[in-house]
Amino acid sequence: MKRLSITRKILVSYVLLVVIVAAFSVFLILPGQIQEMNSNLENTLSRMAYILAHDMEIKSALEDGKCSTKLLHRIDGISEITKSNVDYIVIANTNSIRIYHPDKNLIGKKFIGGDEMDAINGVRDEYITLHQGNPDVQMRAFHSVTNDYDEVIGFVMASTSTDSIENRKQEIVASALGFLAISLVTGLFLAYAISTSIRRILLGYDPTTFAQMYLQREEILDKLNEGIFVVNENYKVIYKNLSAKLHMTEDFLPKDSPIYAGVTESLKNNLIISWSMIEVDEKSFLVSLVPLRPLENLDAVMVILRNRTEFVNLTEQLTGLNHIIDALRANTHEFRNKLHVISGLLQLGENSQAMEFINEEATINSGQNILRLIQDKTVAALLMGKSNRAVELNIDFELRNDSNLPEKNSFLSTREICLIIGNLIDNSFDSMTDTNSARQVEIFIYVNAQGLTLTVDDTGCGITDEQIKKISAGSYTTKGAGHGYGLKLIREVVERHKGFLQIDSEPKIGTSITINIFQSD
Numbered sequence: 001m002k003r004l005s006i007t008r009k010i011l012v013s014y015v016l017l018v019v020i021v022a023a024f025s026v027f028l029i030l031p032g033q034i035q036e037m038n039s040n041l042e043n044t045l046s047r048m049a050y051i052l053a054h055d056m057e058i059k060s061a062l063e064d065g066k067c068s069t070k071l072l073h074r075i076d077g078i079s080e081i082t083k084s085n086v087d088y089i090v091i092a093n094t095n096s097i098r099i100y101h102p103d104k105n106l107i108g109k110k111f112i113g114g115d116e117m118d119a120i121n122g123v124r125d126e127y128i129t130l131h132q133g134n135p136d137v138q139m140r141a142f143h144s145v146t147n148d149y150d151e152v153i154g155f156v157m158a159s160t161s162t163d164s165i166e167n168r169k170q171e172i173v174a175s176a177l178g179f180l181a182i183s184l185v186t187g188l189f190l191a192y193a194i195s196t197s198i199r200r201i202l203l204g205y206d207p208t209t210f211a212q213m214y215l216q217r218e219e220i221l222d223k224l225n226e227g228i229f230v231v232n233e234n235y236k237v238i239y240k241n242l243s244a245k246l247h248m249t250e251d252f253l254p255k256d257s258p259i260y261a262g263v264t265e266s267l268k269n270n271l272i273i274s275w276s277m278i279e280v281d282e283k284s285f286l287v288s289l290v291p292l293r294p295l296e297n298l299d300a301v302m303v304i305l306r307n308r309t310e311f312v313n314l315t316e317q318l319t320g321l322n323h324i325i326d327a328l329r330a331n332t333h334e335f336r337n338k339l340h341v342i343s344g345l346l347q348l349g350e351n352s353q354a355m356e357f358i359n360e361e362a363t364i365n366s367g368q369n370i371l372r373l374i375q376d377k378t379v380a381a382l383l384m385g386k387s388n389r390a391v392e393l394n395i396d397f398e399l400r401n402d403s404n405l406p407e408k409n410s411f412l413s414t415r416e417i418c419l420i421i422g423n424l425i426d427n428s429f430d431s432m433t434d435t436n437s438a439r440q441v442e443i444f445i446y447v448n449a450q451g452l453t454l455t456v457d458d459t460g461c462g463i464t465d466e467q468i469k470k471i472s473a474g475s476y477t478t479k480g481a482g483h484g485y486g487l488k489l490i491r492e493v494v495e496r497h498k499g500f501l502q503i504d505s506e507p508k509i510g511t512s513i514t515i516n517i518f519q520s521d
Helices: 006-053 056-064 069-081 162-201 207-223 260-269 308-347 351-364 366-373 377-392 414-431 465-472 485-496
Strands: 088-093 098-100 126-132 137-146 152-161 227-232 237-240 273-280 283-291 300-307 396-399 440-447 451-458 500-506 510-518
Touching: 006 088, 006 126, 006 137, 006 152, 006 162, 056 069, 056 088, 056 098, 056 137, 056 152, 069 088, 069 098, 137 162, 152 162, 260 273, 260 283, 260 300, 308 351, 366 377, 366 396, 377 396, 377 414, 377 440, 414 440, 414 451, 414 485, 414 510, 465 500, 485 500, 485 510
Parallel strands: 396 440
Antiparallel strands: 088 098, 088 152, 126 137, 137 152, 227 237, 227 300, 273 283, 283 300, 440 451, 451 510, 500 510
16 A cells, blocks of 8 residues: 655645534534524513613603604614614504504504513513514514503514524524635645645655665664764764764763864864874774764764774785785886897897896896895885886885895784885885985895894985974874875884884985884793
């Protein structure tokens, strides 16, 4: 069965409500209104008969047997004023002979009906009847007229026709139905406007569809390993996914939280803060803050927490692999160039020169020295690639002859050594971009039973003592935004193994970076 949209649900609900209200009005309210109308009409007729029955001019006219012209005009005026409720005013003597009637042709003729006798005989001073009149059925209010001796000298009758009563009833019903019709139309319009407004607020989606989308996205966010929570301008946590709930149990961000200052800065300056390191529950996290101020009616910051260990491991793997790939690419490029030279010499018939070139390359090839000193094949491949890259950059690249690196060591993994060497050599290459003097990079790797030493010396642009302090603190890079992670990762590897990182440098002279990892006790 097809489900109704929110618009149709609201319309159908309102129509049902109006129908129920209409039925309630017809069966309960309208009968009461009609009964009240009858009661008011009876009171009006009785009051009119009472007033006229105690009028002294009318009493004098009954004693004289006729109304004066002045009295006729006065009663005609009363009839005209009260015609909305009173159709007929009749004054008659004890013989039922009319001395006043709105139709002057009926004056002097006998009253029709017979229901006046109780008033004439003094049985009842005042009463109401429903009787056939001239020419229609009427509701009649009778009142006896007495002289100064309390003797009945006639009666007054005020009446309205049942046709008039029925017309009044129809007016009441029509008014009620008209009000209900206006209410229905107005309600339908409001229902449509409200449903349209709701759909606009929900970006055109039906609430059921929107709820399904919300639940789906909520489930997706709860599946993320990253903790995500949102803090508003009052530091109230207005949203947190499942991972965030494990580390953020409070409903408000406490002032002693390591994230508090960052949230304040992000809110104040609408600033994005990416991957700062914090400690939460003795665990290390990388935090990113994203202000949500551009969203309408929302001044808040989204906080993303990522386990630092996972992030560092992934970054180290990617960085190490990238350095190895670059090395292999440089090796391939270098050997392709040499093969092209040999191929060209052979095609020209210069066989002796080709042999001489091959022998010369075999003699000066630094790769043989690297393979002899470095037993770890992955690290050797990386150094060979960097050596070939140095040739392209016109840099003198050298591995010290007293270096050694066994295939396996107990201090650093192959991946960690590649990460350190790759980043340090790349930094050395970058430091000599604008250097026209001697361009040299020297590598020293040494492993013995006591520990591992790794040194990279260059004759690049060098750095100041102040820059060294910032680099050591992990808050500086000379490469601009988006860089500087290499030295940060190196420092983290050194700290993880409780080693030492030493930077010696002099501007315009060069830089020497030494890393020592010792045997743990």
